[in-house]
Amino acid sequence: MTGFRSVFSLAGPGLPVISFLARLPAALCPIGTLLMLTELDGIGRAGVVAGMLWLGQAVGGAPIGRLADRRGHRPVIVVASVANTAAVLALVGAALGGLPAGAQALAAGLAGVTMPQVGPLSRTRWSVLAASRPEGAELTGRALSLDTTIDEISFMAGPALAAAVVVAFHPSAGLLLAAALSAVFGVLFALHPTAPGPVATDPAARTGVRLASPALGVLCGMAVAQGVILGAANAGVSALAGQLGETGVAGFPCWGRG
Known part of the structure; x- marks a missing residue:
């Protein structure tokens, strides 16, 4: 606990609380989508639409991180949080409005x-804050x-x-909660005083840097396989719960990264 006190002294206890609530939508949205659409349209459509949401997270993660490095955390996370809130609400509207699967998948x-x-x-922020202290590495x-x-x-x-x-409450309640958390705590996380500004990059420093390698390919393959297992488990539990007439309880066994 003494070690954590030294961490809290960097930014106060507010940052861990805000970052926790701001990252909850990433965990709420996939299972929230599965639960809502399993209840409304069945597990077949739910799996496809939730899969599109997971795919979107995988595709969008690196560009958002890169933009945050180049432009600073505040503008990038504010825009992402507001856009994410709108997209989640659009997904709820598409599902409740009975729009075709393609429209729901696009929104997801x-x-x-x-x-x-x-x-x-958040880990970038902690690294920047700790680097300014004499005991930076520890x-x-x-x-x-x-x-x-x-x-x-x-x-x-x-x-x-x-x-x-x-x-x-309602099949869409999980996604509506995610939208509210993103709108409030995503923006608060973006505007927190610890948010780093743009990072200056030297084009010459990137010369000769080779990202792709066989080892990286193996790691990516392992990550994809792990994601398939977790996604299949979440969808399978949701399907079983729906078959038993207890769709809403599917989220309780689906604990863990997925």
């Missing part, structure tokens, strides 16, 4: 692409450990929270 893809990358960008390790714990808790709490609000 946009919701995924615009998902603010709060977890990775403090960076503690800060990243705390942030990783927050990340994992969010991916455990998200599905359970989505299930709870779906059971208590």
Whole structure:
């Protein structure tokens, strides 16, 4: 606990709380989409639309992170949070309005692409803050450990929270909660005083840097396989719960990163 006190001294306890709530939509949206569409249209459409949302998150993550480095966290995360809120609301509207599967998949893809990358960008902030202290290396390790714990808790709490609000209120409640959290806490995370500005890049420093390699290909393949397992598990649990007439409870077993 003493180590975490030194981390909190960097930015105060507010940043971990805000970053936790701001990253919850990334955990709420996939299972929220599965729960809503399983209830409204069946698991077949739910799996396709939720898969588009996951694909969008994978495609949009790197560009958002790159833009945040080049333009600074504040403008990029504010725009992403507002756009994500609009896209999630469009997905809910498309589902409740009975629009074709293609329109729902398009809205889900946009919701995924615009998902603010709060977890990775939060770790960037901790690294920048810790680097300014004499005990930078040790403090960076503690800060990243705390942030990783927050990340994992969010991916455990998200599905359970989505299930709870779906059971208590409406099939779309999980996604509506995600939209509200993105609109409020995504923007608060963006505007927090710790948000770094643009990072100056030297084009000459990138000369000769080779990103692609066989080792990276193996890691990417392993990550894709892990994602297939997690996605299949989430969709399978949702299908089973729907078959048993208890769609809303599917989020409770789907704890974990997915």
